[in-house]
Amino acid sequence: MKAVGIGIVLVALWSCVVSEIYEEADPCDTSKCFLPNCRCSDIRLNLTLNELEIPQLVSVTFDDAITALIYTEVIDLFKKIVNPDGCKAKVGFYVSHEYTDYSKVHSLWAQGHEIGLHSITHGTDSDYWKHATAELMMEEFGQQIDIIERFANINRKDIKGLKVPYFEISGDNSFVVADKLGLLYDASWSTQYLTDPGLWPYTMDYRSIQDCPIGTCPTASIPGFWINPLVDWTDDFGNKCVMMDACVVEDDSVEGIFQMMMKNFMVHYKGNRAPFGLYLHAAWLEKGDHNLEAFKLFLQFLNEKPDVYFSTPSQVIDFVKNPKTGIPFDNCRKTTRESCRSRLCPVKKESTGEDRWMTVCGQCPEVYPWLGNPTGKAQKKTTRRTRSTTKATTPLVKQNKLPVEDVSQTQEGTASNSRLLFPKFTRN
Numbered sequence: 061m062k063a064v065g066i067g068i069v070l071v072a073l074w075s076c077v078v079s080e081i082y083e084e085a086d087p088c089d090t091s092k093c094f095l096p097n098c099r100c101s102d103i104r105l106n107l108t109l110n111e112l113e114i115p116q117l118v119s120v121t122f123d124d125a126i127t128a129l130i131y132t133e134v135i136d137l138f139k140k141i142v143n144p145d146g147c148k149a150k151v152g153f154y155v156s157h158e159y160t161d162y163s164k165v166h167s168l169w170a171q172g173h174e175i176g177l178h179s180i181t182h183g184t185d186s187d188y189w190k191h192a193t194a195e196l197m198m199e200e201f202g203q204q205i206d207i208i209e210r211f212a213n214i215n216r217k218d219i220k221g222l223k224v225p226y227f228e229i230s231g232d233n234s235f236v237v238a239d240k241l242g243l244l245y246d247a248s249w250s251t252q253y254l255t256d257p258g259l260w261p262y263t264m265d266y267r268s269i270q271d272c273p274i275g276t277c278p279t280a281s282i283p284g285f286w287i288n289p290l291v292d293w294t295d296d297f298g299n300k301c302v303m304m305d306a307c308v309v310e311d312d313s314v315e316g317i318f319q320m321m322m323k324n325f326m327v328h329y330k331g332n333r334a335p336f337g338l339y340l341h342a343a344w345l346e347k348g349d350h351n352l353e354a355f356k357l358f359l360q361f362l363n364e365k366p367d368v369y370f371s372t373p374s375q376v377i378d379f380v381k382n383p384k385t386g387i388p389f390d391n392c393r394k395t396t397r398e399s400c401r402s403r404l405c406p407v408k409k410e411s412t413g414e415d416r417w418m419t420v421c422g423q424c425p426e427v428y429p430w431l432g433n434p435t436g437k438a439q440k441k442t443t444r445r446t447r448s449t450t451k452a453t454t455p456l457v458k459q460n461k462l463p464v465e466d467v468s469q470t471q472e473g474t475a476s477n478s479r480l481l482f483p484k485f486t487r488n
């Protein structure tokens with residue numbers, strides 16, 4: 061009797077795990093994949109025969125730390141920009157932890173801008189991410205949600221997307237981790253080939269047609285998880301650039317920089333109206349003598365168009381889920397009353413012994429929050445380092461059940477045929 065009982069429990073457990081496995085993605089089938097929760101990867105929105113009726117969404121996003129200076133600069137740039145529907149323009153931030161001022165993160169969020177993840181450590185180079193295991197990524201992004209929630213006093217449900225530093229795609233890892241964290245979309249995946257016409261956002265239910273200029277393509281099916289593709293720009297020398305600030309201009313004048321932006325915008329605006337990305341580091345605005353001026357002019361130019369809407373990345377996904385001609389959104393992005401008692405905290409970064417000033421909402425941490433210690437609690441020397449609050453379960457790999465540390469090795473070079481088997485869970 062007892063043995064049978066245990067057997068039933070084991071079978072039940074096993075089928076529960078199996079039903080939550082990420083399968084290998086099949087080619088997309090539009091008869092099975094439809095909006096709002098599934099979309100095949102495609103350069104066509106298929107909303108209307110005349111694509112010029114589709115509103116042109118423009119996403120401006122800034123990567124890396126949000127400092128007080130960057131906050132002021134960005135607020136200043138966008139304060140007068142109102143979309144044709146009367147809603148104030150909102151932008152996106154992919155925040156990395158170090159040097160970030162969390163009271164400013166709170167303020168941006170409260171004003172309706174979008175806060176996304178760009179990791180705690182940012183890694184030292186692209187190799188860090190290329191070889192990062194799913195467990196490490198779970199800590200880099202999962203614990204970053206903990207940091208932002210605690211120190212910027214932000215509702216974690218409002219964190220919807222991530223961008224892996226260096227656009228380093230390493231097979232399924234980052235996508236599976238993002239899905240497990242309950243995120244809506246990825247913004248790490250660039251395309252060099254599907255630029256004219258540009259690739260529209262799509263879900264990972266089925267196999268993607270997107271090229272992987274950096275890193276190894278994912279192969280898993282991740283139902284309902286969106287890719288916000290980074291459609292490369294082409295610079296004045298014919299080179300592709302993911303970040304606008306990496307594009308090289310022939311004539312480094314206000315007019316020259318403006319023309320380069322315009323040329324890239326027109327590919328979308330006169331083409332299939334795929335969302336247009338202005339992806340940059342705020343530091344670029346201060347570089348050279350003309351960047352800021354050219355950028356301002358370009359924003360103004362865009363804002364004069366009756367069918368151009370500045371939208372955050374998750375607004376872009378919302379639109380693609382329920383696309384329409386004319387006015388793209390039913391409501392303005394929600395804003396929140398500020399609730400952040402800002403505090404400047406002198407803390408030590410334990411891994412290097414360096415001092416950091418960290419501005420937070422509410423209570424100061426005891427030490428500088430970092431990977432493995434997102435709450436910034438001082439560690440007693442005798443006790444073991446406490447790990448993530450969003451601790452990763454060790455994933456299994458089909459076939460040979462390799463421990464997770466070996467996953468990156470099997471995924472080097474061409475796309476791996478190993479499947480990660482993670483239990484799924486949703487953020488509450």
Ligand SMILES: *[C@@H]1O[C@H](CO)[C@@H](O)[C@H](O)[C@H]1NC(C)=O
Nearest residue numbers: 090099100101102104105106
């Ligand atoms: C758009 O329509 C074309 C032609 O019918 C079809 O081949 C394609 O799969 C559709 N794309 C999507 C995303 O539904």
